[in-house]
Structures are given as structure tokens and as C-alpha cells.
Amino acid sequence: MKAIFLDRDGVINKYPGDGKYVTSWKEFHFLPKAKSALRKLHENDFKIFVVSNQAGVNKGLLSRQALDDITERMLNEIKKSKGEIKGVYYCTHRQEDNCSCRKPKAGLILGAQKKYHIDLKKTYFIGDTIRDVQTAKAAGCKAILLLSGKEKISNRKNWPLKPDHIFPSLYDSIEFILKKK
Ligand SMILES: [Mg+2]
Ligand SMILES: [Zn+2]
Numbered sequence: 001m002k003a004i005f006l007d008r009d010g011v012i013n014k015y016p017g018d019g020k021y022v023t024s025w026k027e028f029h030f031l032p033k034a035k036s037a038l039r040k041l042h043e044n045d046f047k048i049f050v051v052s053n054q055a056g057v058n059k060g061l062l063s064r065q066a067l068d069d070i071t072e073r074m075l076n077e078i079k080k081s082k083g084e085i086k087g088v089y090y091c092t093h094r095q096e097d098n099c100s101c102r103k104p105k106a107g108l109i110l111g112a113q114k115k116y117h118i119d120l121k122k123t124y125f126i127g128d129t130i131r132d133v134q135t136a137k138a139a140g141c142k143a144i145l146l147l148s149g150k151e152k153i154s155n156r157k158n159w160p161l162k163p164d165h166i167f168p169s170l171y172d173s174i175e176f177i178l179k180k181k
Pocket of ligand 1 (some may be wrong): 128
């Protein structure tokens with residue numbers, strides 16, 4: 001099975017800003033060509049998993065129900081544009097909760113890996129933060145960093161580790177992945 005892991009904010013939808021959360025559907029804005037990228041992946045038989053930290057839930061900034069509503073609408077829009085997400089995994093804990101699922105820990109990825117028997121060494125994890133790159137490495141995935149969200153290339157010298165590839169957007173990274181096959 002060909003699988004791919006994606007972060008959500010800054011990858012699929014617009015990054016809400018440091019310390020901010022998407023708390024309702026009207027704050028969720030798809031990034032340019034993100035839906036086309038998801039369609040292409042689906043057409044090429046990739047199983048897509050979303051892996052996202054949403055500590056706003058445990059901070060009381062949005063309810064679990066509000067988060068689920070956003071997810072449902074997101075999946076609906078993606079389906080309308082002929083894409084398909086196989087699973088959406090959230091960590092809703094705060095850092096101080098010390099859970100095993102909050103990125104950069106690999107808990108969410110390992111959960112999907114067990115359920116679907118994914119070969120992580122052959123699998124890309126695409127995110128917009130260095131924490132996503134750390135998560136990819138913790139899980140044994142290949143790490144792609146996008147510049148469509150939080151991280152800036154000008155900060156490169158401060159990165160504690162390097163992604164395997166860097167692209168401006170999800171669409172660019174997907175073109176690269178599909179060309180490799
Ligand atoms: Mg992100
Ligand atoms: Zn967690």
C-alpha cells in the first residue's frame with residue numbers, strides 16, 4: 001500500500017499563525033492547489049492520512065465537536081474535488097499533558113502504521129514545521145518541509161535537523177513524489 005502522511009495547518013489549509021488555532025469552518029481556508037494535489041494523490045492510489053496537533057481543544061479554545069465539524073467539512077470539500085483522505089488523526093493534548101501522540105512524537109503515525117501495515121521507510125511525511133520534520137524522523141519516514149506555512153527558509157541555519165526535501169507547496173511536493181514513481 002502506498003501511504004502518505006500530511007500535516008494539516010500550513011499544508012492543506014492556511015497556517016492560522018503562531019499560537020493560533022482554526023476554531024471554526026469560516027477560519028479554514030484551503031491553500032492554493034491543495035485540493036488538486038490531494039486529488040492527484042488519490043488518483044495515483046495513495047492512501048492519505050492527516051496527522052495534526054490541535055492543542056486548542058485541551059486549552060479550551062475550541063471544542064472537540066467544533067474540531068470534528070471542521071474535519072467533516074474539510075473531508076466533504078476534498079471529496080467534491082475527487083480526493084479522498086483515509087484517516088484523520090489528531091492530538092488534542094497540550095504539551096504539558098505529556099502524551100505519546102503529540103508531534104514530534106510518532107504516536108499518531110505508529111497508530112496508523114499498525115492498523116494499515118504501512119512501510120514507513122518508503123513513506124513521506126509532509127509538514128510545514130521543523131517539528132513535522134522531527135516527527136517524520138521519529139517515525140522513520142522521509143521528511144518533506146513545505147514553505148507554505150510556519151517555517152521560513154531564512155531560518156534554515158537554526159534548524160536542528162534537515163528535511164530530505166523542501167518545496168514551496170503541497171502541489172509541488174506531490175508532483176515530485178509522483179514523478180519518482
Ligand atoms: Mg502545520
Ligand atoms: Zn496527544
